Structures are given as C-alpha cells and as structure tokens.
Amino acid sequence: MTDFDARSECVICNVLEIFGDKWTLLVIRDLFFFNKHEFKEFLASPEGIATNVLTDRLKRLSTHEIIREVRHPQNRSRKLYYLTEKGKGLFPILAEMAKWGEKWLPDLPAMQGLYNRLRTNPQLVRDEIFQQISQWESENILAAN
Amino acid sequence: MTDFDARSECVICNVLEIFGDKWTLLVIRDLFFFNKHEFKEFLASPEGIATNVLTDRLKRLSTHEIIREVRHPQNRSRKLYYLTEKGKGLFPILAEMAKWGEKWLPDLPAMQGLYNRLRTNPQLVRDEIFQQISQWESENILAAN
C-alpha cells in the first residue's frame, strides 16, 4: 500500500487501492454525513472499527491527501481530521452508493431520513452537507484548506 | 458475510458489506467496461485475482442478485455471468469512481480513453455500455433477465 505499487494502470483499480475497502469508506461516510472530525468520534460509530485499523486508515487517507489533520485549537492532545478538496470530490461516489442502497436494499430496518432524502432530493442534501462542511471549516481551521 | 450479519443499520455500511471490497468491484468493472462474462476472462485481468477469491466473489454477487449465471449455450462446461437489473444499477457508482480517478490521479501512465470519455461525455459512454450489454443479452440469454 505504498504510493505506487499499482497492480494495473486501470483508473478504477488505482482508485480502489486508495479507498476501496469498507473501513476507509466508512470513515469517509462519517466525515460527510455525520460531521465527525475526531479519532474518538470515528471509533464511536456503530460498526466498531478497531483503533489500529482506524489509525492505519487515517494515515493512508492523509498520505493520499484525501484528509488533512490539525491540532484541536483548545486541546493539544486532540486532533481534528477534515476533507481536502480532493476528499470532497468523493461525495458523488458516496451519494451514488446511498442511492443504490435506498433503492435495492429496501428491507433495512429503518431507512434513515438522510439517505432517503439523498435519493429524492440529491441537490438539496448535497448543498446542506457542503454548507455544513464550510461552516465547520470557518470555525475550526484558519486558512481554509 | 451471510445475508444479514449487518454491522449497522446504515445504508452505506450495508452496501459496503455487499460489494465494498477491491476484488468484488474489479469484477463489476470487468462486467461493465470490458464486456467480460466468463471465469477465465475475469482471471485474465491484469490485477491477477486468485481462483478461490474469484469463485468466492462470484458466489457472493450471485447470492445478492447482482449477477446471474447461465450455462454457455455451446459448451456445457463453461458458464456465462451477467449483470441483473440490480447489478446494472451499480453503474453510476463505478462511473463516479472513474471520474474521480481521472480528475485526481493525473499521473497514471496511460489514461485510458474509455475512462477519459466517461468524464467528458458521460451520457454517451453510458449509452454505449448499456447498448453493448443489451446486445450481449439478446445474443446470449433467452428471456432477457
């Protein structure tokens, strides 16, 4: 998983080697949809990621410039993780996954309002999410990105 | 990886448990973009999937009704795998991955024309691919899906 051990020249394959695994994509989901920014917050997700796996994924995402980290302004022992522009570009992928799931996995116990709205009103949801992101940025990082 | 050991109720998490790993997504890529339909064809992809892993992934995709298999019309020892409607619904996800890769991984040795066109002319490429799929279906399976 270094920078260029790419198994093939295929774009999709290279994309998958960066974020084509469940834990990585769940971290990205948390960043977009659940406004999470700290180690402990990702840990608290219901899927129960292990600490060593989370550490590894955050490192890989940083290496690939999909996320970036800063120290918590009020607390030196905490860190804040946030999406770069490259990372924000992943939104359509997550959105399409959610749409597909909404359509084809109808038996999920409680279809979350968020994902449901993502299908019925994608542009609105997208705007809300990016609005939330830029608000967070203006409050938490100085030179935005 | 049975049918309902879902780690959470989240739509995206459930989606990822079905096809959120590299090998599964590469098989789906081959079905959409490279018109592959046989075991040996998937094996021949440059990424080099192992036979046992390929068997496993084809089974899982079948279980989830994303692909279906039929016997080769001319040869009883061969099988043909093809996308169901549910599987065809994955196209936007792959397309978004390809678009993101085209934009953010500019250093790939040779950007394939296919993926490049997917970004500049998505609707056209989509139409061509679905055209190719339905032509294949009309030639190879009787009651289409």
Place this chain on the structure above:
DNA sequence: CAAACCACTTGCAAAATGCAAGTAGCCCTG
C-alpha cells in the same frame, strides 16, 4: 497530584488472501 482522556501502539489469535497444485466434467482429435 491523582484520575480521566486522548490518540495511538503492541501482542496475539482469527480470518482473509496468495499461490501452487490438484480434480471432475466436457470437448476435440486421431
């Protein structure tokens, strides 16, 4: 100053993967 918190690290068992070598059924050729 002790307890709690935070982002990790470590050790070890369990699971997934990679690889090489089968195997059973079908097909083709001589």
Place this chain on the structure above:
DNA sequence: CAGGGCTACTTGCATTTTGCAAGTGGTTTG
C-alpha cells in the same frame, strides 16, 4: 474411444491483514 486440453472450480498451506484486549505516553481536569 483413448488421450490431451480446456473450464470452473477445490484444496492445502504460507503469508498478510484484521479483530480484540491491553497497554503507553502525553494532556487536561477536578
């Protein structure tokens, strides 16, 4: 109709990745 090759697997085993529990070192809180 015997032999070889093809096809979709299966098996066994070494290596890698993951999951889980228990640290660790620095920081903040009461």
